[in-house]
Amino acid sequence: MVKGFIFFRDGKIPFVIENYRMELFTDDSLLDDFCKEYNFKENYILHGQCFDIGIRGRKATFLVENSMGSTCYLRCYIINMFDKDEEYDSIGLQSPSLDEVFRYEYEYIDMVRAGINLAVEPKIVYKVPFGMNDQKYELEFRIGHDNRLGLLEDLDRKGELILPLHTNEIQECYDITNVLHRLAMFMTSNAEVPFKRITLYRQGLKAGWFYCSLISEDIVGGHGGFFHEFDVMKYIPKILNNIALDSGNKITQSIPLGHLGDFNSMYTPQRFVEQVMAFEFLFDKLDRKNAQNPKFPLKKELECMFNEFPQLLSRTKIPAEMISDQIKEIRRTIAHGYAYYYDFKNDSNTKCLMIFLDKLIKCMSLKWIGFSNNDISNYILF
Template sequence: MLKGFIFFKTGKIPFVINNYRMELFTDDILLNDFCKEYNSKNNYLLNGQCFDTGISGRIAVFLVEYSLGTTCYLRCYTISMLTKDEHFRFDTIGLQSSFLDDIFRYKYNYLDLVQSGYNLAIQPIDVYRIPFDMNDLHYEFTFRIGLDTRLGLLENFDKKGELILPLHTKQIQECYNITQVFYRLAMFMTSLANVPFKQITLYNKGAKAGWFYCPLCSENILSGYDLYFHDFNVMKYIPKILNNIALDSGSKITKSIPLGHLGDFDSLFSPQRFMEQIVSFEYLFDKLDRKNAQNTRFPLKQELTHMFNEFPHLLSNTKASSEKTSEQIKELRRTIVHGYSYYYDFKNDHNIQYLMLLLDNLIKNMSLKWIGFSTEDILNYIIL
C-alpha cells in the first residue's frame, strides 16, 4: 500500500493506493472540484508525492486510465529517488525479468564470460544490442549482465540480467508502451500469459533516478525456461519477432502476431482458451491467405486442413491426417458455440488436451511465418 498526496490547483489531496487503485479522501471542497474536472477524462497525468520511505515525500507521477468518483484506476506510475521538490528527469529505462533472462540466455552467457576470464562482479558487459522500431521511432536496447562496483557491490545484489533502453520522449506513456512490448515478447517466447517483470528502473545519464511501476510487475513469480533456450539463436530470431510485436504497442492488435490465446497453468485447458485459439487462428489465416479467408465457401475445417498441410511436421509423429484432425477441431468448436455441450473440465479429456496443444503449435508456426521466417527457420525454432 502506497500513501501520499497529489497536487491539484493550489492544494493537496491525500491518497492511498492499493493494487493500482488510488482512493482520494479529504473533507476539503478541493476533492469535489477534482471530481468535476477529471471524472470525464481518460488517460491523464497526475503529479504528487508519496511517503513510502519515511517522513520525506518523494516525487511521483501517475498515469490514470480513468476515474470514477473519488477512485482513480492507475495504468502505471513513477517514483523518483529524490525527496526534494525538483523536476523528475530520466532518459533510460531498465527492465529486469527472470523470463527475459531465460530468453536472452543469461546463465549460458554468464558461464561463457566467466570461463573466458571476465570478472562480472567488477564491470557489467553488454551481451546483445538489438534495434527495433515502435510508433515511428527507432530504438536500440542492450541486454547487460554483471554488476558495476562503482555503485557498490550490494547496490542490487539480486540483479541478474537487465535490458537497457534509451528513451525518446522520456515520458511515462513511452515507458508504459515499452513495457507492453517486452512483456508481449516474453509471452510469445515462453507461450505463457503471465510473465511479469521483477523490477523496472529509470536512469538519468547512467545514474539511477527512480522506478516505474505497473500491473506487469511482480516479485512473486519465477521462470524456469532457461533449458529451452540453451541453443537458441538470439540474434537470428529476436530482432524480427520484436519488430513485429512492436507494430502494435496499444491494446488493439491489427498488424502484429496474436497473443490473446495464451494462458497460464490454471487456464491452459478450458473452453474459453480454446475459443481464443480459434480467434487467433482466424486472425493469422486472414493475414497469410486473405483470399480464402474472405471466401465464405472456405470454412474453418478447410482453413485448418490448409494450414496443417502447410506445416506437415506438426502431424508427422501421428497417424491422424490433416483432414481428420481439422474435423475434430471444427466439431469441438461447433459443440461449444452452438450449445450442444459444455465442457466444465477439459483437463480430463486427453484428446481435447492434445488438440489444444496442437493448435498452440500451429498458431506459433503461423505466427513465425507471418513475421517473415522461412520454412527452415521455423523448423529450427524452439517450440514451447
C-alpha cells in the same frame, strides 16, 4: 500499500494505492471539484508525492486508465529517487523470463570461463534494434554489476534489458514495458511472465522506479533449458520488430497473443475460443483470398495450415483432416451453446487438440513475421 498526495489546482488530496487502485479521501471541497473534473475520464496523468519510505516525500507521476468518483484505476506510475523532477534517459527492465530467452546462464558461464570479471562493470551481450511508435530503439541485454555503485547496486540482479528513452513521458515507459512483456509471452508461450523490477536511469544512475501490474518480485523462470542452443540474433530482432508494430490494445499488424494462458486457464473453453480467433486472424494475413472465401470454412483453413507445417503432426498418426474436423466441432459446440464446459482438464483429447493449436499458431506467427519454413522447423518449438 503506497500513500501520498496528488497535486490538484492549488491544493493536495491524500491517497492510498493498493493493487493499482488509487483511493482519494479528504473532507475538503477540493475532492468534490476533482470528481467533477475527472469523473469517468480516461487516460490522463496526475502528479503528486509518495511517502513509501519514511516521512520524506518523493515526486510521483500517475497514468490513470479511468476514474469513477474518488477512485482512480492506475495503468502505471513512476516514483522518483528524490522529491524533484527528474530527466530520464533510459529504462532498465529485469525479467526472469527474458533472462532465459537471452540465455543469461549460458552467457554468464561463458564469460566467466573466458576470464571476464562481471563484478567490475556490466557487459553488453546482445544489441537488438527495433522500431516502435515511429521511433528507433536499440535494446541492450547486459549482465554483471557496476562496482562504482557499491551498496546502491542491485546485487540480486541477473540480466537487465536497457533501452534509451526519447521522451520523459510515462506513456513511453508503459509502451516499452508492454512490448517487452509481449515478447516474453510469445517466447515462453505463457501469459504469466511479469517483470521483477523496472528502473529509470539518468547517465547510468538510478533516477526512479516504474510500477505497473506487469511487475511481480515473486516470479521465477522455468524455461531456461529450452533456450540452450537458441540463436538469439537470428530470431529475436524480427520477432521484436513485429510485436512493436502495435503497442496498444488493438493489433492490426503484429502477431496475436491473447490466446496464451497461464496454469489455471490453460485448458478452458475461453482460451480455446481465443485460440480459434488468433488462428483466424493469422490465416487472414497469410491467405487472405481463402480467408475471405465463404466456401472455404474453418475446417479447410485448419487443414490447409496443418499441411503447410507437416512437422506438427509428424509424431501422431491422426491425419490433418481429422484433427481439423475435431477442432471445428468443438468450436461449433461452444459457439452455438450445444454444450457448456467449465474446463477441459479431464478431456485428454481436447487438451491434445489445444496443444496442436498452440503450436500451429506459433508456426503461423513466425511465418507472418517473415521466417522461412526451414527457419520455423529449426525453431525451439520442435
